[in-house]
Amino acid sequence: MIVPSLQYAGRILKTADKRHLGKFMWNFGVKGVRSVNLFKKRMKEGIYFPPFIYISILNSCNLRCQGCWVDVDKPQVKIDLEDLNKIVNDAKSHGNSFFGILGGEPFMHPDLLDFLGEHQDCFFQVFTNGQMITEKKAKQLRQLGNATPLISIEGTEVVANERRGGKDVLNRTLRGLDHCLENKILTGVATSLCRTNIDDLLTEKWLRTLINRGVHYAWYHTYRPVGPQPNEDLALTPEQARRVREFVVNMRTKLPLGIIDAYYDGEGKALCPMSNGISHHIGPSGGIEPCPIIQFATENVRDGSIYESLTKSEFLKDFRETSAKHTRGCVVLERPDVVKALVEKHSATDTTIRKTAIAELEAMTPRNSQWLPTGDEIPEKHPVYRWAKRVWFNDFGAYDGMEQNR
DSSP states (O other): OHHHHHHHHHHHHHHSOHHHHHHIIIIIIIHHHHHHHHHHHHHTTTOOOOSEEEEEOBOOOSOOOTTOOSOTTSSOOBOOHHHHHHHHHHHHTTTOOEEEEESSOGGGSTTHHHHHHTOTTSEEEEEEOSTTOOHHHHHHHHHHOOEEEEEEOOSSHHHHHHHHTSSSHHHHHHHHHHHHHHTTOOOEEEEEEOTTTHHHHSSHHHHHHHHHHTOOEEEEEEOOOOSSSOOGGGSOOHHHHHHHHHHHHHHHTTSSSEEEOSSBOTTSOBOOTTTTTSEEEEOTTOBEESBTTBOEESOBGGGSOHHHHHHHOHHHHHHHHHHHHHOSSOHHHHOHHHHHHHHHHTTOEEOSSSOOHHHHHHHOOOOOOSOOOSSOOOOOOSHHHHHHHHHHSSOTTTTHHHHHHO
16 A cells, blocks of 8 residues: 555656646645535534535536536526636635536636636636647646646547547547646546446556556546436446445555545445535536536525525525435435425426426436445545545534434
8 A cells, every 4th residue: 555655646746737736735635624624613513514616617518428417408508707706705715725617518618717717726626528628728727727627538439439429539538638647737537437338447457547648536426317318227236336436445555546436435334425515516507506416406606695505505404414314325316206305395496407307306217326225335445545534524424313213
């Protein structure tokens, strides 16, 4: 474990722009830890304001991925620069310093780089397919120094075209990836694992390919069959979900690569970042949603203070508590009926452009998620990951009621 960790640290120092790395360590590292500590302190007072806010800044995208829940084929809806600045400034005043930027494709937003430039005291993770990151944009990102592109790769050449609804998808994505790495930007690769790509991308060979290319971290999501055209045949089986967890835990101790997951604590128990309150989502229309795949809201960023909206929302409070009573996993996948009941109870607005989200919930077939309640959790083997999760990424007591009732 020590050798891969030292190799990883050396690789980061050698391949990342020092100014960019300094901003990451301060704005995400030091200030990010502080924001989680503030979150825990507020929790004791019954106040929930997430330390990590994810913002889908527009719905538009140049690809048409299988199972996408975003209205990428509809007229463009976006959060304008004024409202983006308002969201971040309000969150900053309450201790936040890290924000996830999603779409659609964020690089289609005309004000993205101006927005990043307005907040040099923050750090941003931009979820992107990478195809619009030209050499010029990569140089601008390096100059800004406060954003890490997380570039999605969904399979080898044939699978990538099939999964993402385009031609030459992988090569165009790799060009954007290389532009970032050549400019010494901290860069990650994300994969939404499904049945057609798990055998190709959940492998040590693939991760070593990323390392050799210069990638700094990887993030494995799991495919969620939601939205207007869910492809249930792509969803992982419970055995495959366990295989993902086991692989990630083992590779963390073996390879000089950061490997992120957002579904488990240090002891290997499943969790949901929405249910424990550590993260909520703002959609392209400004709706304040429980998470990106729950496209309903009772508040909007244009109504006033984001802090007031998040901390006083009965809808979000009820969602967190009810979800945590039913599952440690994804309530949308496991209990779409519970999601529908909550939406109707609070008369929440469908925040999609298509306005069919309720019908989509009604049509869903309940299935497994990351929670496999068999009692055979897979704890972290790497001591640093285990310690960090124990302190800053755990369920924060959200599931205490459920555990006591089991």
